[in-house]
Amino acid sequence: xxxxxxxxxxxxxxxxxxxxxxxxxxxxxxxxxxxxxxxxxxxxxxxxxxxxxxxxxxxxxxxxxxxxxxxxxxxxxxxxxxxxxxxxxxxxxxxxxxxxxxxxxxxxxxxxxxxxxxxxxxxxxxxxxxxxxxxxxxxxxxxxxxxxxxxxxxxxxxxxxxxxxxxxxxxxxxxxxxxxxxxxxxxxxxxxxxxxxxxxxxxxxxxxxxxxxxxxxxxxxxxxxxxxxxxxxxxxxxxxxxxxxxxxxxxxxxxxxxxxxxxxxxxxxxxxxxxxxxxxxxxxxxxxxxxxxxxxxxxxxxxxxxxxxxxxxxxxxxxxxxxxxxxxxxxxxxxxxxxxxxxxxxxxxxxxxxxxxxxxxxxxxxxxxxxxxxxxxxxxxxxxxxxxxxxxxxxxxxxxxxxxxxxxxxxxxxxxxxxxxxxxxxxxxxxxxxxxxxxxxxxxxxxxxxxxxxxxxxxxxxxxxxxxxxxxxxxxxxxxxxxxxxxxxxxxxxxxxxxxxxxxxxxxxxxxxxxxxxxxxxxxxxxxxxxxxxxxxxxxxxxxxxxxxxxxxxxxxxxxxxxxxxxxxxxxxxxxxxxxxxxxxxxxxxxxxxxxxxxxxxxxxxxxxxxxxxxxxxxxxxxxxx
Ligand code: ADP
Ligand code: MG
Numbered sequence: 001x002x003x004x005x006x007x008x009x010x011x012x013x014x015x016x017x018x019x020x021x022x023x024x025x026x027x028x029x030x031x032x033x034x035x036x037x038x039x040x041x042x043x044x045x046x047x048x049x050x051x052x053x054x055x056x057x058x059x060x061x062x063x064x065x066x067x068x069x070x071x072x073x074x075x076x077x078x079x080x081x082x083x084x085x086x087x088x089x090x091x092x093x094x095x096x097x098x099x100x101x102x103x104x105x106x107x108x109x110x111x112x113x114x115x116x117x118x119x120x121x122x123x124x125x126x127x128x129x130x131x132x133x134x135x136x137x138x139x140x141x142x143x144x145x146x147x148x149x150x151x152x153x154x155x156x157x158x159x160x161x162x163x164x165x166x167x168x169x170x171x172x173x174x175x176x177x178x179x180x181x182x183x184x185x186x187x188x189x190x191x192x193x194x195x196x197x198x199x200x201x202x203x204x205x206x207x208x209x210x211x212x213x214x215x216x217x218x219x220x221x222x223x224x225x226x227x228x229x230x231x232x233x234x235x236x237x238x239x240x241x242x243x244x245x246x247x248x249x250x251x252x253x254x255x256x257x258x259x260x261x262x263x264x265x266x267x268x269x270x271x272x273x274x275x276x277x278x279x280x281x282x283x284x285x286x287x288x289x290x291x292x293x294x295x296x297x298x299x300x301x302x303x304x305x306x307x308x309x310x311x312x313x314x315x316x317x318x319x320x321x322x323x324x325x326x327x328x329x330x331x332x333x334x335x336x337x338x339x340x341x342x343x344x345x346x347x348x349x350x351x352x353x354x355x356x357x358x359x360x361x362x363x364x365x366x367x368x369x370x371x372x373x374x375x376x377x378x379x380x381x382x383x384x385x386x387x388x389x390x391x392x393x394x395x396x397x398x399x400x401x402x403x404x405x406x407x408x409x410x411x412x413x414x415x416x417x418x419x420x421x422x423x424x425x426x427x428x429x430x431x432x433x434x435x436x437x438x439x440x441x442x443x444x445x446x447x448x449x450x451x452x453x454x455x456x457x458x459x460x461x462x463x464x465x466x467x468x469x470x471x472x473x474x475x476x477x478x479x480x481x482x483x484x485x486x487x488x489x490x491x492x493x494x495x496x497x498x499x500x501x502x503x504x505x506x507x508x509x510x511x512x513x514x515x516x517x518x519x520x521x522x523x524x525x526x527x528x529x530x531x532x533x534x535x536x537x538x539x540x541x542x543x544x545x546x547x548x549x550x551x552x553x554x555x556x557x558x559x560x561x562x563x564x565x566x567x568x569x570x571x572x573x574x575x576x577x578x579x580x581x582x583x584x585x586x587x588x589x590x591x592x593x594x595x596x597x598x599x600x601x602x603x604x605x606x607x608x609x610x611x612x613x614x615x616x617x618x619x620x621x622x623x624x625x626x
Pocket of ligand 2 (some may be wrong): 036039040128129
């Protein structure tokens, strides 16, 4: 070979940074680099196995699918060889010179952050190959593509550059030769390698040979019968398939023969990686057909909102030679997806029944995905209703109840399910909206997340009962007369007369102008003088809050129409009736302030500057009167 055939190239800038992070900050759990390289080898073998069914390649077709690991304790080298698809020269340059994720802006910051927190997160980032440099002085990659084109050798010391040159005499697949750093010589011993493989790579679906001896038992655990599998094996498999270190929170293993032949093993992890600042998760479930991997991290086999699941779905009914592209609109895939999703929802509902505390742990971590499902996935929306959990006026703080529990407790004559959103339980309980619920002893759900109103709005009804936000204008509670009801009616004393009420309402409407659609007398209020209610059936105050937050002030035009409902028994309201004749300006300020207070209790924005100057005017007036 001539010198001219050796090309030296720069790593892409992002790759250099990744290398830097990998080499400098990931010292602790170095073992994982072995796992990463074995998993790459296994991926390459899976790809070849699938491809050989679709394309029937001829080159090196007889070479068995396996991974060989060899080490030299004297020269301090480690070699990992696979007979997978291999790489062409172009593939070498893109796969081992650039980073696929670099397009997503925060990738590097997130990686650096994750590396500090937990080294196991790097697997999730797909920097797998580069982890070799944790232990390597130099890495050589000799590879030849399945298409039989010329073989190449890639080499780098993890600095700024790598070189590529032709390499003769290679079989199909990839050989990675690592020259170990002085403080990493242990990876050149059989003992250490066997230890790491039993720990991390037992479930690699191809023989893994160390110095010629197979060290794993190749088996597709999901095709075995449940009774034969131990909990340890289930957990080990979860760690393998999910690149995880923890134990799964839930596991569902089920098989069916009809209407579809399915073997499925699904896991719910302990952690929600999206809330750990890692951005949007990739799906974690692989699609197999008769133990052959068809689609890794499949986008199609489960709905998007189930992307937190890890595991395997295997169906013999799928054609083995199906291409990845055609999965998207394949009728059978859609049918599988429906059956499995329904089964998983049923599983969660059963688990919730068996152990509600554990389910609550699930709900706190992954409830957001269930909510996403309700708002985005029409197909399963109705089924998901039974998985929702909320705080409630009838439950203690911190406890959560299901819609089923609510329905079971509904009063006679009540045919709607009520909820109200607020920033906290206390804010809700001191606000005006729950007063009449308390009075009538009607249960009301507290939705503490802003997104909850979108969720319930999308759901529309549950068990044939409409879901209704308590800040709606047209709210009608069942006529349930309790003793408390009678008493408080007496306590409140005289209401204003009908004519006075009408006069007061038109005065307030005149003061508030377009900010409200109408000012009306309310029979819902007990202690509060007034409250904001929403006229547009679909819009609740919390939804408006989200839209304001997204669109800023300019979005106020999108605000829903509101009414101000006033309490004709409130002493303050009675006072305004008199004041508007004697001290008109003072009465106007009070009216404005009542409106702003009601807006704040609805969680909506007010002009704080105006409000402060107004309240000083009011205070001065009162101080002057004393
Ligand atoms: P990931 O495995 O998440 O894609 P890696 O950094 O581990 O990321 O590997 C980068 C890419 O390099 C892989 O996607 C694959 O295309 C290629 N690659 C790595 N190892 C091998 C191998 N043994 N055989 C074939 N291709 C490989
Ligand atoms: Mg990898």
